[in-house]
Amino acid sequence: MDKLVKVALIGCGHRSEVYASYSLQHPDLMKVVAVVDPKDVRLKKTGDMFSVSKENRFHSVEEFLKAKIVADAVINGTMDAIHYKTSIPLLEAGYNMLLEKPIALNKEELLGIYRTSRKHNCKVMICHVLRYAPFYVKIKELINDGAIGDIIQIVSEENVSFHHMATAFVRGKWRSIASCGSEIMMAKCCHDLDVISWLKSGVKPTYVSSLGGLYLYTEEKAPKGAGSKCLVDCDVEENCIYSSKKMYLEADVWSYYSREYLDKFEQKEGEDLLEWSLKENNPLGRCVYKCDNDVMDHQSVIIEYEDGTHATHVLLGGTMRPSRTVHIVGTKAEIYGDITSGEIYLRTANIGKKEAGEELCDEQLIKTDNSGGHGGGDYRLSADFCHFINGSSTSISTTEIGDSIYGHMIGFEADKAMKEKKVVKINL
Numbered sequence: 001m002d003k004l005v006k007v008a009l010i011g012c013g014h015r016s017e018v019y020a021s022y023s024l025q026h027p028d029l030m031k032v033v034a035v036v037d038p039k040d041v042r043l044k045k046t047g048d049m050f051s052v053s054k055e056n057r058f059h060s061v062e063e064f065l066k067a068k069i070v071a072d073a074v075i076n077g078t079m080d081a082i083h084y085k086t087s088i089p090l091l092e093a094g095y096n097m098l099l100e101k102p103i104a105l106n107k108e109e110l111l112g113i114y115r116t117s118r119k120h121n122c123k124v125m126i127c128h129v130l131r132y133a134p135f136y137v138k139i140k141e142l143i144n145d146g147a148i149g150d151i152i153q154i155v156s157e158e159n160v161s162f163h164h165m166a167t168a169f170v171r172g173k174w175r176s177i178a179s180c181g182s183e184i185m186m187a188k189c190c191h192d193l194d195v196i197s198w199l200k201s202g203v204k205p206t207y208v209s210s211l212g213g214l215y216l217y218t219e220e221k222a223p224k225g226a227g228s229k230c231l232v233d234c235d236v237e238e239n240c241i242y243s244s245k246k247m248y249l250e251a252d253v254w255s256y257y258s259r260e261y262l263d264k265f266e267q268k269e270g271e272d273l274l275e276w277s278l279k280e281n282n283p284l285g286r287c288v289y290k291c292d293n294d295v296m297d298h299q300s301v302i303i304e305y306e307d308g309t310h311a312t313h314v315l316l317g318g319t320m321r322p323s324r325t326v327h328i329v330g331t332k333a334e335i336y337g338d339i340t341s342g343e344i345y346l347r348t349a350n351i352g353k354k355e356a357g358e359e360l361c362d363e364q365l366i367k368t369d370n371s372g373g374h375g376g377g378d379y380r381l382s383a384d385f386c387h388f389i390n391g392s393s394t395s396i397s398t399t400e401i402g403d404s405i406y407g408h409m410i411g412f413e414a415d416k417a418m419k420e421k422k423v424v425k426i427n428l
């Protein structure tokens with residue numbers, strides 16, 4: 001029987017709340033005992049949500065450490081740029097950790113967190129939620145069972161979608177290195193690079209190269225008549241797929257991102273706060289062609305492994321439909337899958353026939369809603385984290401920090417390769 005895991009939340013934002021919500025469904029397995037956030041409004045909201053006592057609400061990691069709170073682990077859900085700064089003192093104090101991806105901004109910080117966790121015997125698990133999506137679990141099981149033989153090549157695609165791209169990577173928090181510290185390959189696709197590394201089961205990546213660019217979301221591509229804010233001064237808003245009026249007021253897409261800026265505003269009498277903020281200072285009210293964004297909107301990465309095999313990952317920004325696809329060719333057979341439709345096909349050669357044999361691997365997956373919460377991965381991760389901390393049996397998907405190094409190194413070196421237009425050797 002697993003014992004109760006007491007956790008402290010470092011950063012009371014969207015992701016910490018997602019993982020900690022597990023404690024509300026399973027109060028016997030997880031309990032939030034402390035919350036840390038510099039913002040009072042966040043401390044109150046999250047503290048109240050998880051019934052944390054007033055004396056266990058802290059404005060900084062330093063205050064939290066001074067209080068010597070007894071907890072089995074911390075959930076570090078701060079933004080990318082402060083993962084290193086916040087994680088090191090917590091690990092030095094001996095706290096186990098669930099840490100959001102990307103682990104850090106560069107190789108030095110990545111290895112710094114890894115080595116500190118080893119030195120202080122801390123268990124660290126990374127929020128590679130995609131590994132928990134039933135879609136990828138099925139693919140991993142097929143590979144482990146030898147269904148396709150040895151992997152020769154993996155080709156994966158992340159289709160971000162125009163609405164997600166606009167909300168997070170053009171107008172939102174991950175739009176620039178200055179605002180989040182990470183390039184889009186790490187901010188968005190470190191999941192995919194992790195999945196590729198996981199499917200390769202520990203084979204070392206040796207070389208990486210990449211090309212990409214920011215083509216669409218620039219001032220030069222603005223249509224004639226475009227204003228600076230969709231609800232204020234735009235003549236073409238009505239027919240624009242990026243209209244913040246259509247996205248956030250009518251379709252209510254990505255509501256937790258459009259509403260997270262509302263803390264800063266005061267309700268105006270008789271006016272909808274979100275609508276008002278989109279006209280004023282809510283960054284999501286801006287024209288996608290006139291933002292301060294600098295991350296890529298398309299990028300391709302190619303990887304060589306020490307066993308002579310290869311993988312390619314393609315980030316497609318403004319696609320019409322969000323999805324991830326993966327095609328894995330092995331020495332005996334191949335797998336093709338699309339996470340949004342839930343279809344995974346195992347294709348084998350039909351000796352003596354022109355058409356390949358094709359088997360749909362899991363009927364149930366098609367009926368599952370694979371769209372939200374990383375294909376259902378978010379909630380399974382919290383459960384696995386509790387098992388991980390308790391030392392009880394964990395799942396096939398568990399991402400101990402040591403398993404996450406290759407995927408992250410591919411991402412860091414891919415961005416270097418893209419900027420320098422060369423092939424980079426991965427030195428580890």
Ligand SMILES: NC(=O)c1ccc[n+]([C@@H]2O[C@H](COP(=O)([O-])OP(=O)(O)OC[C@H]3O[C@@H](n4cnc5c(N)ncnc54)[C@H](O)[C@@H]3O)[C@@H](O)[C@H]2O)c1
Binds near residue numbers: 078187
């Ligand atoms: N696993 C995934 O699929 C996934 C999805 C989205 C985001 N993320 C990652 O999760 C992380 C958090 O993203 P989010 O959208 O939840 O961010 P958020 O902005 O909603 O939350 C971050 C919180 O940290 C607080 N904070 C700032 N400085 C702090 C400090 N020094 N100490 C403690 N708290 C501090 C902020 O006030 C904020 O409340 C990011 O690294 C992001 O890239 C992961």
